[in-house]
Amino acid sequence: MTVAGASVPLLQVIVIVVVALILCALALMLKYSRLGLEMRAAAEDFGMPRLLGVRADVVIMGAFALSGALAAVVALVLVAQTGVADVRMGGQIMLVAFIATVVGGMGSLSGAVLAGFGIGAAVVVLQVALPAEVRPFREAFVYGLVIAVLLLRPQGLFAPASAKPRV
Incomplete structure (x- = not known):
């Protein structure tokens, strides 16, 4: 199409x-x-x-x-x-889904979806923007961005107002 x-x-x-x-x-x-x-x-x-x-x-x-x-x-x-x-075919997807859930905000379906789209967009942008010799490490850069987001907003980007703070 x-x-x-x-x-x-x-x-x-x-x-x-x-x-x-x-x-x-x-x-x-x-x-x-x-x-x-x-x-x-x-x-x-x-x-x-x-x-x-x-x-x-x-x-x-x-x-x-x-x-x-x-x-x-x-x-x-x-x-x-x-x-x-394959038995292991969902491992990477499960990891990204878990990270998207945490970054999006626990208890927020729309937040998890938006965070998943954001993580996917970050992977694609890094694939294009990084030099060829560094591209195999793009996931490390993405996880570094995730860590930075969680340091700045530990409750997630789209956490519901009723969410309790995580420790």
């Missing part, structure tokens, strides 16, 4: 659309469903929802089921793009 004068493989367009739809569905589920409300309440203060009748085992089971389903979708996208299934 040609998008704004650039040739983009159809698989990339399909992946972007599918991931955007899944992200929207996740945001809507967390905001409007009963399980999403219970998960958000448990993430805020796990004791209070239990006092109000929320079953902790259901919330924990739902969180694990949701994370497993999302991991399966990511694995399918990776296998579709690379054509290879």
Whole structure:
């Protein structure tokens, strides 16, 4: 496909659309469903929802089921793009996702997404801007930027107002 004068493989367009739809569905589920409300309440203060009748085992089971389903979708996208299934294929992605969650602000889905885009943009900019002999170390530069951000704002860039400070 040609998008704004650039040739983009159809698989990339399909992946972007599918991931955007899944992200929207996740945001809507967390905001409007009963399980999403219970998960958000448990993430805020796990004791209070239990006092109000929320079953902790259901919330924990739902969180694990949701994370497993999302991991399966990511694995399918990776296998579709690379054509290879390996035990270690998600390690680097998991590390970047964890860093994006921390930098974006724990408890902020939109913050994690924006931080993920920022980390991806930083990797691409460093790939272009760094001299050829230093390019293999671009991840080290990105992690250095992440450390600097966390030193300046330990709660994350987009932390919700109700977030408790991390120590």
